[in-house]
Amino acid sequence: MTIFHAQSLFTGEEFLNDRYFSVDNGVFTLTEASTDAVKLDGLVVPGFIDVQVNGGGGAFFNAEQTPQCLHNIAKAHGRFGSTAIMPTLITDKVEVMAQAADATAEAIAQAVPGVLGIHFEGPHLSLPKKGTHSEQFIRPISEQEFAIYARQDLGIKMVTLAPENVRAEDIARLVECGVKVSIGHTNADFATTNKALAAGADGFTHLFNAMSAFTSREPGVVGSALWDDNSWCGLIVDGHHVHPSSAKLAIRTKQRGKVMLVTDAMPPVGTDDMEFDFFDGRKVIRTGDRLNSTTGELAGSVLDMASAVRNTVNTLDVSLAESLRMASLYPAQYLGLNKKGRLVNGFDADFVVLDEHQYVKATYIAGNAV
Known part of the structure; x- marks a missing residue:
């Protein structure tokens, strides 16, 4: 057991000062003062949870499908509080x-720190809203994919799909297989999107991006996402994917607790790399904090979760407490992680130490510095 002394602590609900807590077998418990405590200078907050991470630290999941690649990605994002x-x-x-x-199964079996499961973003997407995804691999769902989705050794499973191209019965079948179905890269209308929600879909992948827009006579996927109270929306707050006023409107409109920060991070996160190889002979080029494919489309981001929190506070005028919940508690609730996202007795001791500007000083998983 290790005892820590937090200068300040955000439980997920309230800010506390000068608090001690213990970590025993990875479990968090508030405790009495101790002379042997490890001192944590700064604000201790629940660890960030990111449901959409394509790469980081130079590693790209599509380029290398190994447990070591997953370890490298998780380690890179750990530097930024994930x-x-x-x-x-x-x-x-x-x-x-x-x-x-x-x-993923090997990484889960090895308990690679930070790896929760796998998110398949595609391939059952809409060609008009494919974004930077490779057209040659976009296809209907088949028994080959269902055999993968039905596996029980993958941790948490998530699939992003376009509901106009996947039958409601197949969405229900995915849910029966234990898959979190998220709607994205889709040109569906309001009615089709609502049928997908009724069939068990409960997420929207990077709200506003690569989905049919809200209009006066056709609310589209965006309208369905904002209207439905039982689903969660991922939001990329990097200043490129979503206009600040659109993001503010979504946070104001959507049921509280149902908008979560995501990064859609690519390999350059945590590196100085300016480009990497992509599909179809393309490259992705970094310009400042923006990534574009050589064919022009936005291609993920170089965003990390600590930056997403700072941007939400500084550009969206959201309180620090709510911004932190959008990065930890709300994604935990979306994924059904009922012991993560808060720092209260009995929860997982996954925490981050932030300085006064919300930059990461240290990251701990199960009480171990990573």
Whole structure:
């Protein structure tokens, strides 16, 4: 057991000063003062949880489907406060999907710190809203993919799909397989999107981006996402994917607790790399904090979760407490992680020490510095 002394502590609900807590077998408990405590200077907050991470630290899941790749990605994001991530494989061949599933199963079996499961973003997407995804691999759902999605050794499973191209019955089947179904890269209308929600979909992948817009006569996917109280929306707050006023409107409109920060991070996060190889002979080029494919589209981001929190506070005028919940508690609730996202007795001791400007000083998973 280790005892820590937090100068300040955010439980997920309130800010406390000068508090001691113990970590025993990875479990957090508030405790009495101790002379042997490890001193944590700064604000201790619940670890960030990111449901959409394509890469980091130079590693790219689509380029290398190994447990070591997942370890490298998780380690890179740990530097920025992410204590749990959903490694994300974007649209690719079914063989690559199977290899990614094998790598995830091995990582889960090895208890690689920070790896929760796998997010398949595609391949059952809409061509008009494919974004930077490779058209040659976009396809209907088949038994080959269902065999992967039905695996029970992958931790948390998540699939982003376009409901106009996947039947409601197949969405229900995915949910029965234990898959979190998220709606994204879709040109569906309001009615089709609502049918997908009724079939069990409960998420929207990077709200506003690569989805049919809200209009006066057709609310589209955006309208359905904002209207539905039982689903969660991921939001990329990097200043490029979503206009600040659109993001503010979504946070104001959507049921509280249902907007979560995501990064859609790519390999350059945590590096000085300015480009990396992509599909179809393309490259992704970094310009400042923006990534574009050589064919022009935004191609993920170089955003990390600590930056997403800072941006939410500084550009969206959201309180620090709510911004932190958007990075920890709300994604934990979306993923069904009922022991993460808060620092209260009996919860997982995944925490981050922030300085006064919300930059990361230290990250701990299960009480161990990473």
